Every structure is written in C-alpha cells, then in structure tokens.
Amino acid sequence: MTGDSNKEGNTRAGEGESGGAASAPRTMKFALALLGGVFLAGVVLQSMLSGPGGVSRRATVLAGLAGFLGVMLAGLSKPWRRFLSSIQFAAPALFVLAGFSVLGTLILQNVGGQQLLQGYGPGLSRLIKGLFLDDIFHSLGFAAVLGLGAGALGLVVARRRRYNLRTTGSVLAHGGLILVLAGAGVGMVWGVKGRIDLHEGQETDSLVVPGRDGLINRLPLGFTLRLDDFRIEKYEPDYSLMVYALAGEKQKRLLSFKPGRDPDRKLAAHGLAVTGWWPDYRRRTVVEAAGDVGGGDVLAAARIDRGGKETWLFDEPGREAQAVEVDGKRLLLVWREERARRYLDSLAKMPASPHLLVVDGRELPARPGEEVPLPGGRGRVKILRFFHDFVMDPQTRQPANRSAEPRNPAVEVSISAAGGQESRRWLFARYPDFHGRGAGDELKLSYRYRPGGASRPDAILVGESRQLWSLDAGKLSARAAVKVGGEFTLGRERLRLAALLRPARRRTVEESAGSREVNPLLRVRLPSGRTVDVRPGKPVRYSRDRFLVLAPGKGETVRDYLSTVTVLEEGRPVRERQLVEVNSPLSHGGFSIYQADYRPEDPTYSGFQVVRDPGLYVVYLGFAANLLGVVLAIWGPRWQRRRRRREGGEA
C-alpha cells in the first residue's frame, strides 16, 4: 500500500478527515486476523450454546448485534475508528465475506452428518462440523463477521465530511446496507414465518411454525382463512418425441421432433420413421353388419340405447351368453329361439346360486365350497364362508351376522393361483370396488349377491323372432314383441332396441378423440424394422445407447397454481374470494400469505407460506438508499465536473 499512500491521503482529505498521528495497527493482515478472530469467537460461542436443532435466530441476530456494538465501542477511540472505517479494513472484510459465501456454495449445506462424512471423509467433515460450515449462513461466526462489517459501515456513515454528490452517495450506499441488515435482523427476531395447509372448504385461524427441535408451534393469525377452491392451470400440452443418447451417466438430447409439424426427414436422419400419431389416443370396438359369412354359427349383436348411452349385447358362437345388468336386472341376447328354449331348460335343471364372482368383467356363478376355474388359466377360486349381513364382532374379533336380513353380503374366498400359491380375501357385494387385494396382486375380483339366483337372467332378447322373454326365478313368465327402433322396459328403465345385427363383426379402431394432446401416442418404426408405441412417461430404449421419450416439448406443464381464499373476522367474511397465486400474495392483518405448495395426488390441497415481517419497509428503504447511493457515488463526481465545466464556460 505504501506506494499509493499519496493518493489515499488525497481521498481521505476529500472525506473530511485530516491525516494525523495514527497509532492504530493499519494493515490488511491485522484486519484479516481481526475478522478471523471474530469468526472463531462466534464458533466458540455457538459450540457452547448449540442444542440439537442448532442455535436460535435470536442468538444469530444477537451475535451480529454484538459484532456491531463492539465496533461502535472500538470506534470511540480515534485510531480504531480510523482503522475500522479505512480501506485497510474494508477490502479484507469484503474478501472475507466473499470467501464465506463461496464456501457456502462449495460445502453441502444443512445435510446430515452421514452425508458430510461420505462427501468429505472423517477429518474434513469434523472440521466442517466444528466450524459450523455446514450451515454457514446461519452460524454465529458468520453473523458476528456481518455485524463487524455493519459496525464498520456505521463508522463510515458517521464520519465527518464535506458533503458533495460523491460523499452523499457514499453515506446513502453504506447507510442503506446497515438498514438492510438491521431490517433483516428485526425480521428474524420479531417476524414470523410458518405455513398453513388447507383442503378446499377448510378454514383455520392459526399458522404452524416449525420449532428448532422438530416441535411444532401454532400461532394465532388474528383472523380466519378459508380455502374456497384450489386449481392448477396447465399449459396446452405440446408433446414432442425426444431422442436421447446415453453417454455414461449422462444423457444427451439429440433431437426433438414435433409430430404433425416437423418434417419426417428430421427423424429419418436417426433411422426412425413415424407410422402413426394420435393426440388423444383411444381404441374403440365398433360393431358393424358383416357381409354374408356363410352357414354355421355367426356372431349376433344387439344395440340397446339407455338415455343416450349405448350398450352392446352379443351372442357369440361357442360361448355362454354374457348378461348386461340394467337397474339391477339382467338381460341376455340369444339369437335362435330354439337355443333360448334349451337355455331355459338348463336353468330349470341347474340349482340357483345366489353368489356370482366377477373376474375382469367375466361372471362366474359359484357355490360355497365349490372350486371354480378362473378365466385365462389363472388358477381356481373357492367361496369359503358367506355372511348375509357381515359384521366384525368386537368381542370375539371374528366375522358374524348382524341381522337376519341380507344387508351386507360378504364372502371369504380362497384363490389358488396357477403357480400354486394360496391366498384368501374378503369380498363385499355392496363394495364392488374393494377387491381385497394385497400389494402386487393383480387379480381383480368382485362379488354379487342375489337371493333369487345371481347368475339367472331376468329377460332374454330373442333376436330371431324379435321377442323379449321376461323370466321369473328362471322360468318364462311373459313374451312381448319388440321392433328395431322400438322401446321396452326392464325393471324401471325404458330401453330402446337400436339395432339387431346378424351376422355382425367386431372391429377395433384406433383413433384420436380430439386434436388436444390429452392421451398422446406416437407409433415409431425403429432402425431394426420393429414398430413401437411411445407414450408419455414410458421411455423406449431401442439400442444400447439410444432411447425415445414422448415428453412435453415446452418443458413446463403448469401455468399457475391458484387458490381462492376468503378472510373472515369474527365469523363474517371481510375479504371474499381473493386470489392467491405464485408472485401474488395476499396481505391481511400484518401477514403475507404466499402460494407455496400443492400435492399432485391430493387435488383439493393447497399449501401457503405465511410471513409477518416487521422489518420489511426498513429493508426496502435500505435497498432504495443503497441503489441511489451507489449511483451518486459512482457518477456524481462526473456530473459535478461536467456542471462546473459548463458554468466555467458560461462565465
């Protein structure tokens, strides 16, 4: 520094402090030692105070305040005042702060001891722990250094000086930083930061503040917040096919191809070709009249319309007719009258069982104790026990009947899988969606119960003679003629016979339900000649180091998270249906409420961050002062020179 002392002397004179006998240790080395010492003092203090959850925010602010006041006290002595407000102190302090900041990005912050140990080994991780460098920005040492810096800023501001644009700027810039730190400290001590979790329709009058030791405190809001509704706005989906190359652990995107828009040659360069693109893919079975398919048994079909919904009935050669249930009544299609008669005869001979097991839409009549083969060779199922009004007896902890009425029919079944494993489960007629499955168990079983015979139809549509046969307990009770296009009743429902087809043909059609990309599917021919279907979330690896992904081309899919809330005071709404979204918090009663969280699996949930920050305006004032000060200090002298030159010119 010695070579520059002349220049420095000039600057000091400009600041209004005259040079003089200086006995303060004015070296940068001393400044570094001082800063290091203060940091270590903070470390020692923290290791004495530190509990399981670290130190409190209050202790952090107090450490900063101690640093600040220490400097202020030292500033009573003139040599110290001059040293601490000098460049010899300022430059090392700036570099030390920068150094700590860099450390805070190089060392993993707020991770467990185990992770530190893995990352840095035993020696280094002990050092990091010991100096509290694993949460550096909240450590007492860092706070004390910041306080020291703030104190030095205070001494700079308090310095006597001749005022001009530059010195005014200097006061504002340095003073602004003190305000920012002071405001942040006020916020840390007297502010509140917590969260509110609500489901639609729920309300709360308190916020949850996590404590340091994992305890949770509830603090009153002073008003009631109700979540009226929560929604997620999405961008119009826009899927592209991405071709990725694997290189070690990393993936490199080679190509992004927008189906329907990009030219096919883009893909051809990678040996790929699109053979089909459906923005909203669905497979649909269409039933249509087939041409003459010759003699023998053929497929017959009837279309029934029920209030705008269409249902198909089939009579398939070689298969038992499957009933369709309408309003609790079962309807069958049998094409030939003679076959319908034989069917009725067989019903009369077969004892009726009230139990019906349903596997993947296929109905299996079953009697307790009798093994029934599962379709698809997946093993066998057997009803072990039956309860017509199932209840768990609280005393015996055994299943029992609650009453004599069939109010809650249930069966316990045993399943012998094809592989030989046995499993048991309970099925309930009133809860068909409860399949009693264990994890990884794919078999979907449900249970139906009808005292009169669960598998017996209530009506047969006889295609050949255009008749509807009504049955009662398996016996023919009435016949009525039906016309194609005409109506008939089953139970309490009016149905329309929309079509009768024989021979009929079933055909699977692949189509797009619309042009919006709701359920996109892209069919791609690979270099090997094989064709694959690519869907979102299902990457296709087609060679050792290449894979395809169908992903939203524009990355982000969520446009906004929007909560509509109402603020109530004393039970009365004072602010109704206010929108809270990201970047647009709601302020009420001293709190700011921020949209902060959502759960994809819980669509009515919304999470809020709630903040009360009494230091807010002090910080903002500090920001404004600092910015204005920096501008004045940097460009002020230039403006002043220019003005002087102009005035001189005019004179």
Added chain:
Amino acid sequence: MSHLAEALTLVSVALYGLAALLYALMWLGNSRPLRLGAPLALGGGLLVNLAQLLSRWLEADQPPFKTLYESLVLLAACIGIVYLVIELVYRARILGLPAMLGAAGAMLYAFSRHDKEIVNLPPALQSGWFVPHVVVYFFGYAALFVAFCAAVLYLIRPRPIRIRREDLIPGEKIDLEKLLDGSVRFGFVLLTFGLLVGAVWAKAAWGDYWVWDPKETWSLVTWLVFAAYLHLHYLGGWRGQRLAVLVVVGFAAVMFTYLGMNLLPTAEQSAHVYQ
C-alpha cells in the same frame, strides 16, 4: 425452432465476425473506410440479433430469457449495445475486436445449443420483475465483459508502454484504464440494481428476500469483488496491473455465476440453474 431463427443466428454471427475483422484491421492501419465499416457491420449484426430476440418474444408470447440459448442471444445483443455506447462515449475502438469476438462467440455457442425450443415459463417466472431482473443483469454482464477485455488487453499489451494514452490503434489516443474503470462502474451499478430487483422479486414470490440459493450467493460474491475493486481503486489508490487482475478475477466470478452453477454440489435446489 424455425429455420428463420437459425438463419438469423448465423447472419448475426457473420456480421459480428465481419465487425471483428474490420476492428482487427484497424490495429494494422487506421483508415476512414474501416472506421465507418466496422460500426456498420456491428450495427447490422445487432439489428439481426435484436430481430431474432423480438421475433422469438412474439412467437412465444413471453419474454425469451428462460433457457441458456435465449440468454446467450440476449447477452450477444447486450455486448453489442454496451460496446457501441462505449465506442461513442470514449471515442475508442480498441475494444472493438474482443467485444465483437465475444458477441459472435455468444451467438455461436447459442447456435450449438440443444435447448433452442421455446419452453413454457414456470409460475415463479411469470412476474413483472422477470424482464428488468434479467435484462439489467445481462447489460451488467456485458459491461463487465468489456471491462474484462480492457483488463486482458492491459495485462498482455505487447510492449512496455505507458499506462495512459495507449495507441494500439494508430492515431487513437485512449486511456485503457479509464475505459476499464468506466465499464466496471457501469457494470457495478447494474449488478446492484439487478441484485436488489431480484431480492424484491423473491420477497413478492416466496416471502424471502434471500435464501442463499447458490446463484444468489455467487451474484453476491461478484458484487463483493467489484465493490472491493471500487474501494481499492478510489480509496486504496490501486492502479495498473493489480487492478486489472482484480477485474479478471471479478469477471471470472461473473462467468462462473452465469455458467458454472451446474458444477456446484449445492446447485440441486437452485431456481437459477440452466439445464
């Protein structure tokens, strides 16, 4: 990304490159056609660059500052504008060559990027603060890049010449140190503004001014380094080589803040990292 945008990128690379060539020729012999031609080529490149930025803004219907590709296009335009202003204010063309190489380099890097598609803005970036925060920062980065060029030129100057009144371009008397200092001061004001705008925005979006996100922390580091520069220069009387070294260090910190965040172990949770 349309073919038009790709073509625009290459045209601006070519024009910036041409400008760099003309500025380089000035080092050999200063002539009137060169003095006219170089800024013209620069201006042409800048116009094409800005047209690309604007067309993307219109096409995407959102500010095009989300991906690294988009930020590089913005950076190239900022370098072009800042350099042009400096040439006009200081009447110096000495930094024309490195500045134009920087702008062309940024555009070439952009051209090589794989993230050229328009991506949707996440909710946090849909804010009135987004544009001022990014644009101010990139003008600041551009100014500091120009300062860095001056510092490097200062450090590697071919012969021991006086600090003041360089005449690397024949007939052009300029003060390299004054140029360097002017650029740093301009850059520092913008860094301060960008930092404060970012803090105000974070407060409005999340309720915290500052969360020690790695990029936040590194932007503080760059600010502290350049604050140290200002103190050492004006109060400490630092001049010459060590000041130039400090600017090189500061600009390295800027570049690390801009491009190096992926390298940090703490970057996983950052809101700022380019993919």
